Amino acid sequence: MKRFKYPIHGFITIIKKDKNYLLHLLTAIVVISAGILFGISKIEWLVIILLIALVLSFEAINTAVEYVVDLVTDEYKPLAKRAKDTAALSVLVISIAAGIIGLIIFIPYIFK
Template sequence: MNVRKFFHSFGYAAQGIMTATKEQNMRFHLLCGAFVLIAGLWTGLSTTEWLILVLVTALVVATELINTAIERVVDLASPELHPLAKDAKDVAAGAVLVIACASVIIGVLIFIPKWF
């Protein structure tokens, strides 16, 4: 294993995350994640609840990263409008929506009983 290449790969991954933060939806997901962090600190969550929230937050962000990558590749491969390109981008966005909705439900199930 080339250790130098291995450590450089972390820099490339960080650059990818920074590139994705230029997208409006990624910034929205990160903002929501920050609110969940603050709410969790204020609420006093258990270790298990923190594990669940960290996992679903990471899943939303990771899915948005994959969605951004798919959109970029589709735009490169098909700069003109094409129904299949639109379908690919819509399906990737749909995956983010499914995960985001599930994370909201999980957040409600964790926070609402503690608040009321």
């Protein structure tokens, strides 16, 4: 059980400090609710769960990169900005992919 202490602390920290993570978490709750409402298939659930896990993980990694960069330097440095921007890009890419896949899954249910 000791090993779960650190991820739980990380979750509490990110919920308190990162509004983007909270937004992704709320979006996940909406998507899960829609999945229940529409009765999506087992395969669709697998895809949705994987995408939610990826988006939340990428956002957590992005936040960790930001913390490390801020730990290394307090002053503006172009290389630090590039590290943060690149980490943020990874979240954007997976979020766009998740959104597109979500539309592909849910639009047929909406129009039924």
